[in-house]
Amino acid sequence: MSPMPDDKSNVTQEELDSLQRPSPGTDLTGIRSALERRSKRFKYCWLTLMGITLSYLIAYFVGLIDPFMPAAATGLVVDNQLHQVRFLLAFVMVTVGTTALSFDWRVEEIFVISAWVQAYFVVTAMVRQWRSGADEALLPSIAMLSILLTIFSLLITLIIEERKRKTDL
Amino acid sequence: MYKACIAVCYSFAILLLALFALIVSDSGFTPASNSGAFLLQDLTTIRIWIVIAGALAFAWKVNRKEPRGLTVTVLTVLAWIMFLEDFMVLDSILFVAEHPVARAVVITRPIFLAALSYVALQQWELDIA
Numbered sequence: 001m002s003p004m005p006d007d008k009s010n011v012t013q014e015e016l017d018s019l020q021r022p023s024p025g026t027d028l029t030g031i032r033s034a035l036e037r038r039s040k041r042f043k044y045c046w047l048t049l050m051g052i053t054l055s056y057l058i059a060y061f062v063g064l065i066d067p068f069m070p071a072a073a074t075g076l077v078v079d080n081q082l083h084q085v086r087f088l089l090a091f092v093m094v095t096v097g098t099t100a101l102s103f104d105w106r107v108e109e110i111f112v113i114s115a116w117v118q119a120y121f122v123v124t125a126m127v128r129q130w131r132s133g134a135d136e137a138l139l140p141s142i143a144m145l146s147i148l149l150t151i152f153s154l155l156i157t158l159i160i161e162e163r164k165r166k167t168d169l
Numbered sequence: 170m171y172k173a174c175i176a177v178c179y180s181f182a183i184l185l186l187a188l189f190a191l192i193v194s195d196s197g198f199t200p201a202s203n204s205g206a207f208l209l210q211d212l213t214t215i216r217i218w219i220v221i222a223g224a225l226a227f228a229w230k231v232n233r234k235e236p237r238g239l240t241v242t243v244l245t246v247l248a249w250i251m252f253l254e255d256f257m258v259l260d261s262i263l264f265v266a267e268h269p270v271a272r273a274v275v276i277t278r279p280i281f282l283a284a285l286s287y288v289a290l291q292q293w294e295l296d297i298a
Contacts, residue, residue, distance in 0.1 A: 081258040089250060109239055116243045117250060124215055 034101045042161040046101075049154045052147070053094055060087065068140040079128070086121055093117060108162040115155040122148045171291050174284035181274075181281035182224050188270050189217045216251060223247075236296040238289070245289040248282060 035043045059065045066072060071079040093114045100110040125148060129141040192213060223244045230237040 078258055082254060085254055085257050089253070109242070112239060113243050113246050117246060120215075120219070120247055120250070124212065127215060 031098065031102055034104050037104075038165055039161050042158060042165070045154050045157045045161070049151065049158075050094075052151060052154075053091075056147070065144075068144040072140065089117070090121075108159060108166065111155055111159045111162065115152065115159060118148070118152045118155055122152055171288065174288045174291075177277075177281060177284040178288060179224065181277055181284075182220050184270065184274055184277065185217065185220050188274050189213060191268065191270055219247060238293040238296040241285070241289040241292045245285045248285055252278065252282060 035046060056065070069080070069083055071077070071083065097110055097114055100107050122145070126145060129145065223240075226240055227237060227244070230240060
């Protein structure tokens, strides 16, 4: 019986590297390495976004943001329920965004979708505050809207930075 | 199938516009509670503008033969979010769908959502190809 040919000798180093390189969409690189590949501005924007999310979560459960919510001005249960649904959706967006960044898969597209959803939340919240807000509720309304607008502007910055990175590659 | 789904989406948009015109012009469309009056007016108005902007953006991109997967996906996500908001919160305080147009909107909404989701998935494949 003839000996088996040595397959390894036929494979070049370049081919081996190519085989060992994870395919896009299946590479769980982790947030840290994903952020390391991006600009400092992207990194700080992402960390600020996570910081705001965490602070919002704590403030919500402690009850610190209750006076700033539309329900405080209108006294309607439905406003509170609407906020709860959006609160849940926002955390779904954060989860999807974090997962996309971890896998380095369609990050820009995910952030674009999140930014549009956030824009919908901002516009409807603005109109709601403007239509139902009493004069004494002006300051809480402005505070709440500024948080929403900060999140929106952070998302826009992330999209711009990601687009720049893609162009540079 | 793809073209049929687009036709379903545009038909639903026309139906929504007709409903909005009725809400504005007909005093018969009253909210289930007085407290829901502002919500009915504000949310309906904003959503109608989203529908108009979405339909125009899609038509514009088709006309210019530009990739439109992302546009359709954004519209699909927004449509699902509006559906969730209505289903979980707003149904109880908005109008009772007694008018035939309102009833048609309620009945065709799941079909519209399914058609829009299909168009979004199909559009990504078409954009890549």
